Amino acid sequence: MVDYLIVGAGLAGIGLAHTLRSKGRSFVVIDDGSQKSSSVAGGMYNPVILKRFTPVWQADAQLAKLAPFYADMEDFLGCSLNFPLPVYRIFSSVEEQNNWFSATDNPLLQPYMSSNIRKNSYTTINAPYGFGEVLHAGRVDFGKAQQDYKRRLKEEGLFYEETFDYTAITSDVDGVTYKNIRAKHLVFCEGYGLKNNPFFNYLPLRGTKGQVLIIRSEELNVNEVIKSGAFIIPLGDNMYKIGATYEQDDKTQNVTEEAKNELLRKLKNFMNCSFELISQEAGIRPTVSDRRPLVGAHPEYNNIYIINGLGSRGVMIAPYVAEQLYQFIEAKEPLEAAISIDRFKRYYS
Structure with missing residues (x-):
């Protein structure tokens, strides 16, 4: 039994994994390397929308979380990742x-x-x-962070490099079972791969x-x-x-x-x-029509959750939403309405 099974090792998945590590929670990660956007992206964090000279949504809160989060990840991996520019x-x-x-x-x-x-x-x-x-802008070398973090997870026996089989999930009141893995919570962090996910493909992820x-x-x-x-x-x-x-x-x-x-x-x-x-x-x-992330619990299945829709500002948003989901699950704190998938409940059937 582990506390969390995470599907996806992009910005959302690794952001959640490192949040869980800092909280002392156990987890395993499954990823097949099919999604490339996190490693391809520039990794910029920037609190201003430069086309219209307007503030980025929740810029203060995101930047307050960003610096200590990546500093802790740098300590864990033993390398430099955050380059203020x-x-x-x-x-x-x-x-x-x-x-x-x-x-x-x-x-x-x-x-x-x-x-x-x-x-x-x-x-x-x-x-x-x-x-x-x-x-207060800069670049996070997430390509290096992703490569090194996956290597560390493999060394610790916490990483499974395979394509996730949705038909192999069973859910009950105490958690989920996937093949030989038993977890209290399952979190999908698949980026645009969400389009193939039968649990959450009702959400309006455009890409x-x-x-x-x-x-x-x-x-x-x-x-x-x-x-x-x-x-x-x-x-x-x-x-x-x-x-x-x-x-x-x-x-x-x-x-x-x-x-x-x-x-x-x-x-x-x-x-x-x-x-x-x-x-x-x-x-x-992974972009969404209203330009806000997709975070929350499945409307029907117990202990199945999602972090997605980080768009083009993933290095800023990932630590922020990972903390929100953690507090939502562990402390029953409500999610910020702007990111909760409850705003799209009408699409679920």
Whole structure:
């Protein structure tokens, strides 16, 4: 008997696993590696929606949880994962500068938006109107976190690399049984794989495909995240991640020439130096129509739960919602209404 059986080892699954570890709860994880969005994503955390200069939902609460959570994970894995980085948003006009200044008057945004225009000192970046600087932002190297965490779980005998068989579940008042595993609670954290889950596929998970490029450039030499039509995230050693596309119709995880050309075109609009294209990656983000996570208990089956729908801000949201689900299960505390799957109860039959 373990306390929790977790299905999925992306941001939601590993976020929950590490939360349970910190609480002294036992668990095992099952994952087949079919979902790639967590490792493909840029791993950025940013409290400002840069398209409209508006605050991210629950930014204060998410950031308060983020720093200690990943610091604890760094201690556990013995590596660096969290890299604080300012985000430089390129202004395309004086009007955008004025909109930025207006946004800094918002009390919810004041801690996160510098009121000073950053002049462009980079010869490799086109930004004649300068930058708006987002504070308290950064990057989590979740690709490394995922790889190292799975390795540790395997060493501890807590990881099963297999495709989950939904027909092998039995549920009763005391817990669930899956093959030879008995657990008090079963939590599905499958990302876009939720579409194949007969327990929760009634939920309106849409899925948005995202593709990114990895480039190498010795000339670029930027140390901040640069955001314009695309973003540039410095990875170290003259390597940069470029992204990302948002594709609604294609639900495959195949890279495409169209997406590569789109990203290169956007990049060349504001970057003017040579670079080498190293690789291209794709994944399906688990997105929801109302842009809020999916967290809660199954309407009918005892002890079966879900964390999903973290979208494009998973590194910020995962620690926050993992703690909420834990308190919901263990302390019977109500979930925040905005994330509870009860808001979609009308779709269940």
